[in-house]
Amino acid sequence: MLINENLTRRALVHAAAIDWxxxxxxxxxxxxxxRIGDEKARATSIVRYAPESSFAHHQHPGGEEFxxxxxxxxxxxxxxxxGTYVRNPPGTGHTPKSDAGCTILVKLWQFKADxxxxxxxxxxxxxxxxLRSGVTSSTVLFQGSEERVGLEEWQAGADVExxxxxxxxxxxxxxxxxxxxxxxxxxxxxxxxxGQALNAKVxxxxxxxxxxxxxxxxxxxxxxxxxxxxTRS
Numbered sequence: 001m002l003i004n005e006n007l008t009r010r011a012l013v014h015a016a017a018i019d020w021x022x023x024x025x026x027x028x029x030x031x032x033x034x035r036i037g038d039e040k041a042r043a044t045s046i047v048r049y050a051p052e053s054s055f056a057h058h059q060h061p062g063g064e065e066f067x068x069x070x071x072x073x074x075x076x077x078x079x080x081x082x083g084t085y086v087r088n089p090p091g092t093g094h095t096p097k098s099d100a101g102c103t104i105l106v107k108l109w110q111f112k113a114d115x116x117x118x119x120x121x122x123x124x125x126x127x128x129x130x131l132r133s134g135v136t137s138s139t140v141l142f143q144g145s146e147e148r149v150g151l152e153e154w155q156a157g158a159d160v161e162x163x164x165x166x167x168x169x170x171x172x173x174x175x176x177x178x179x180x181x182x183x184x185x186x187x188x189x190x191x192x193x194x195g196q197a198l199n200a201k202v203x204x205x206x207x208x209x210x211x212x213x214x215x216x217x218x219x220x221x222x223x224x225x226x227x228x229x230x231t232r233s
Contacts, residue, residue: 001032001035001036001037001038001041002035002036003032003033003034003035004033004034004035004191005034005035005036007167007191007193007216007217008193009193010180010190010191010192010193010196011033011034011189011190011191012182012184012188012189012190012191013031013033013188013189014184014185014187014188015031015033015046015187015188015189016185016186016187016188018031019031020048023047024039025053025054025055025056026053027049027050027051027052027053027054028047028048028049028050028053028054028055029047029048029050030045030046030047030048031045031046031047031048032044032045033045033046033189034191037109037224041108041109042062042108042109042110042217042221042224043106043107043108043109044105044106044107044108044110044169044189045105045106046069046103046104046105046106046187046189047103047104047105047106048101048102048103049071049073049096049097049098049101049102049103049104050098050101051098051099051100051101052097052098052099053097053098053101054095054096054097054098055095055096055097056095057093057094057095058093058094058095059091059092059093060088060090060091060092060093060094060108061090061091061222062090062108062109062110062111062221062222062224063087063088063089063090063092063108063109063110063111063115063222064086064087064088064092064106064107064108065086065087065088065106065107065110065111066085066086066104066105066106066107067083067084067085067086067104067105067171067210068080068081068082068083068084068085068102068103068104069082069102069103069104069105069173069187070082070102070103071098071100071101071102071103072098072099072100072102073096073098073102073104074096074097074098074099075094075095075096075097076094076095077094077120080120080122081122081123082102082123083122083123083124084120084121084122084123085119085120085121085126085141085142085149085151086118086119086120086121087111087117087118087119087142088118089111089115089116089117089118090111090113090115090116090222091116092118105171105210109221109222109224110217110218110221111145111218111221111222112145112146112218112220112221112222113220113221113222113223114220115144115145117144117145119141119142121141121142125141126139126140126141126150126151127139127140127143128140129150132160132161132162133158133159133160133161134154134155134158134159134160134202135152135153135154135155135158135160136153136154136155136206137151137152137153138150138151138152138153139151139152145218146166146214146215146218147212147213147214148212148213148214149210149211149212149213149214150210150211151173151208151209151210151211152208152209152211153206153207153208153209154175154177154200154202154206154207154208154209155202155206156202156203156204156205156206157201157202157203157204158201158202159199159200159201159202160177160198160199160200160202161197161198161199161200162197162198162200162211162213163197163213164192164194164195164196164197164198164213165194165195165213166194166213166214166215167191167192167193167194167213167214167215167216168190168191168192168196168198168211168212168213169189169190169191169192169211169212169214169216170189170190170191170198170209170210170211170212171187171188171189171190171209171210171211172184172185172186172187172188172189172207172208172209173186173187173208173209173210174186174205174207174208175202175203175205175206175207175208176202176203176205176207177200177201177202177203177207177209178200178201178203179198179199179200179201180199183203185203191216193216194215194216
């Protein structure tokens with residue numbers, strides 16, 4: 001399966017408007033944003049856990065990165081409420097579930113091969129970044145491995161720019177903005193190739209945005225071994 005696999009092109013998905021696709025686990029569905037592969041894949045998805053749904057224990061040989069969008073995600077290491085950002089590096093594993101239900105943005109098989117740092121940023125954690133015009137709050141969740149990941153709040157009606165030297169990926173968490181003639185609202189996902197800066201006109205309710213500034217695929221990304229079994233999203 002190939003979805004937005006051409007990393008040299010702008011990609012936009014209005015995730016709230018597309019169908020949920022069942023996963024191998026009962027009660028866990030996904031909306032696919034980027035995918036190279038079938039059930040095992042390099043993938044970026046929005047994943048929904050119904051109340052009392054779970055996956056069996058599994059490993060993530062290519063790493064897993066996720067942001068909790070609503071509800072509470074759970075595994076053996078704890079409970080992660082909405083707004084939590086987690087990086088589980090290559091070789092880690094867990095048994096994910098959600099007693100009350102949750103929705104997450106998740107990225108699989110996109111870590112650098114030598115990245116071994118586990119990161120957990122709970123709501124309100126991270127490092128404050130310098131503010132730009134139209135940006136009322138900017139928090140860095142992770143910086144390293146040629147990546148910068150953050151959360152920003154944008155002022156209603158503002159013009160906001162975000163530089164893009166390596167590649168840029170964004171998800172609208174709340175609010176809206178217009179970019180290159182397209183209106184993006186809650187759970188719209190945008191990927192821009194390197195060199196194409198973001199120029200956004202923020203909507204009347206402002207916007208809260210998750211972003212990643214990084215190459216769309218690291219040159220030393222974890223090798224994709226089809227013989228390794230993994231429960232996927």
